[in-house]
Amino acid sequence: MAGRAVRFHLQTQGGVAMAPVPSHSIDMLIRKLESIARLSDEEKNAIGHLPVTVRPLNAGQDIVREKDRPSQCCLLLEGWACRYQILGEGKRQIFSFHIPGDIPDLQSLHLKVMDHSVCTQSQATVAFIPHEALLELTATFPGIAAILWRDTLVDGAVFREWMTGIGRRTALQAVAHLFCELYVKLEAVGLARDHAYRLPLTQADLGDALGLSNVHVNRVLKELRGKGWITLHGGRLEINDWRELAHLCDFDPTYLHLERRAA
Amino acid sequence: MSLHLQPVPIATDSNDAESQLVFADGFLVAMLVRLSDDHGDEAGMWFLEAGFGRVDDPSQPKFADLDEAQEWIQRRLDGG
Incomplete structure (x- = not known):
């Protein structure tokens, strides 16, 4: 796992501001949300205009760590990521695997302190979306807020299945x-x-x-x-x-x- | 407390068929399985297939040889 400083490296590199993301990058998010709900053209357009910062990451790199207080969410554009926690003696529990279109740390929008970490499983490309922009988007478009809520409920359903898998x-x-x-x-x-x-x-x-x-x-x-x-x-x-x-x-x-x- | 090993074949539904029952003062405390060639770099190591009581460990460690395994089991039994 990469060090705590990684998160800051992801935001700027050598003082150079990240290039604005091509609009097609965020299509992955639209595709994901459309897999669980319907989006209007207006909603898709609003999502397409989210300000994001795109970064390539190596495999095994932390995106956000337990105890961090993120100011942005991470949308996976390419590659895989996982949520995990390190226990004593170096043991690790992985809570979920994530694929392009997922926002594995969406909870940081409303839960200020991370209670687990997120890292890449493969080479990946991620888009960071400032919390401020997501809050504004969800305030302006309650339909999008409802879909993101739906996404977290599906997340909970997946956790229940994993509990059954681990336990039974x-x-x-x-x-x-x-x-x-x-x-x-x-x-x-x-x-x-x-x-x-x-x-x-x-x-x-x-x-x-x-x-x-x-x-x-x-x-x-x-x-x-x-x-x-x-x-x-x-x-x-x-x-x-x-x-x-x-x-x-x-x-x-x-x-x-x-x-x-x-x- | 002295450990006693008893070899026994085991049906793991895999090529890992060689195992040792580990007894402490006549009580079964663990079952070790020798990893077959299916396990690449770990072939030949002894795997804690099952541990009972203090020897139970969900992380199921592997040991280079039976001596190392017995030392670990003894430490567990001694409360270490």
Whole structure:
């Protein structure tokens, strides 16, 4: 994980102000929000005019850290991120994985102190949106405020599923469920199709997310491969038998509350 | 308190089939599994498949050899 100073480095570099973001960058946010709700043209236009600062980040770099008091939110444009917390003896719990279009620290808009950290899982491009601009946007467009609220409620629904996974699913079911969930989320924002996607996660990441040892993750992946249900190679996951995989873990995407469902 | 090992095959649904039951004064306190070649760099290490009572640890540590594993288990039993 990168040091605490990173957050400040992200905002300016060598005293040079960041270039204004091309409007298409924030399209990722519009695409994400449209996956869970309908946006009017006026609302899309307002989102498109948010002042953002775009930064490329390396993998494993902290975007915001526990105890920070952020003045901006981070919109993921490219790459993956995760929310996490470090426990004693260097143990780590990952709370969620994030894909382009997500704002993993949206809560900082209303909860002033971060109670966890967010870091990149892969090389990433992020857009920082000042809190002030988001507050103004949500005050002017209550419909957007409602959609962001909806997004946090979906977030809560995903946490509930993860609790079930950590507490009540077998290791095999927990990994299968996560693979199904990630596919449906990626597919909803146009970043996956044909039941395949880039998965920039290590076995340790999967273990830290699901409360499993990397030994168990390794065994499970071998078993899923052995059954022929998945192919995992070079950071790319192919789900060869969606029906079997989804059946194994009773995957039901209702909790993702998507406007359009994956097949 | 003295530790006693008893080798036993284990069905983990994987190639990790070699294990040792660890007893302390006749009580089962842990089960160690030798990691197979499926585990790359960690092949040959001993994995705490299960620990009971003070030896229970959700982080399920791995040890370079059985001596290291027994030292760790003993420390746990001693309250360390």
